[in-house]
Amino acid sequence: MLFLFGTGKSTLKNQYPLHQCTCPNCHQTNTMIAGTVARYFHFFFLPVFPTSKDNIAICRHCNANFSYGQFTDEMKQAFDSQYNVNPNSRPIWHGCGCFLILMAIFFFVVLLIIGWFKSKDEPEKPEDKREAFLKTDIHKTKSKPSMETDSTSFYIKECLDGLLQDELDKNGIGYFSKQNGNKILIILHIDDMKKIKSSERHYMISIVKKCLELHEGYEDKELYIGIDGRWNMVLVSTPNGSDTKGKFADETLLLPFYDKPQNDIETVEIKKDSNDVNREGKK
Structure with a gap:
């Protein structure tokens, strides 16, 4: 059986244009836009739990991208001022798999408990009656x-x-x-x-x-x-x-x-054959 698991990523909703910032690669001004990429662990492509978040910036002129650690001071200042006002929150569905797993475990435990109570209330069928x-x-x-x-x-x-x-x-x-x-x-x-x-x-x-x-x-x-x-x-x-x-x-x-009482003896019907009957008649 093939198990597909690994990590996935998605770009979060809010994006922040970096005004008056120069691209470190092509040196063009006002071409930078920043955002947040969130990563999660998936199992059979179902997001199970979130792992990390990275803030990145992309230049729309040269398509160069930079992680937050590569931001210049002016890029960090422009990004932080917008992010603090309108932060990027991770979507709930990044952890929906974990929730589903917990729900499955919960229902499994409930079924075990219900089954145990039913087996307790119903007499078992042992070999010894x-x-x-x-x-x-x-x-x-x-x-x-x-x-x-x-x-x-x-x-x-x-x-x-x-x-x-x-x-x-x-x-x-x-x-x-x-x-x-x-x-x-x-x-x-x-x-x-x-x-x-x-x-x-x-x-x-x-x-x-x-x-x-x-x-x-x-x-x-x-x-x-x-x-x-x-x-x-x-x-x-x-x-x-x-x-x-x-x-x-x-x-x-x-x-x-x-156990059956020892003094509980079943009555046995005794049948007489025809010879016994004739002998008694002769007497």
Whole structure:
């Protein structure tokens, strides 16, 4: 692929006739006109950013041109007096490419952020189906669980509302629970978990367990507790292991909750053949 880049130049709008000035080359008077040439870097002929500006003078009689450093004293005086009153400003389009590049980067970053949020809100499709179940359940948390639909979450919220003071926003906590045989999954989503030091976050697991001890029916249950922060799971406690360091918890510890209970045995229909039926008839 051919990349075309380099520098370009353009003569700026204002031009200044150098009256009573003599050309250093042909020595003619009143034949000089001065102006400004601006240079810019381009990529595929699109101006990206400005580089430099040069003031030059051209003799209309002999076509000789002179940079500002070659101006005579009278040429500098005539040029400066006009330039200071009406200076040559660089056109905006000399940097339009840089603006377009910045806009492209901005939209690219925005698309990445939008894509990340969409992927966060939509359950992934992992090889282990249990991961998909967990992702779905994490997004089912509600800030106001009801006794009729989720009694376990209702008990925990009622308890936490009485225990928490100003540590966390009570209305910002989401609750969800689910039962599978003798196992109970409990998920709390806490956006402002950062208000609690990482080393002290494990107390939240203890508080949840204490809240359930106040109610009957949870004594022999296997509790799978996950506390989700703004961006990731921060605490996990299960009968098979826990991760309570308070930063990035291993949520795969919760996956055994979705395994089929061992005592959940499917009934098998037994079909008798014709010989068995005849034997029973003879008896």
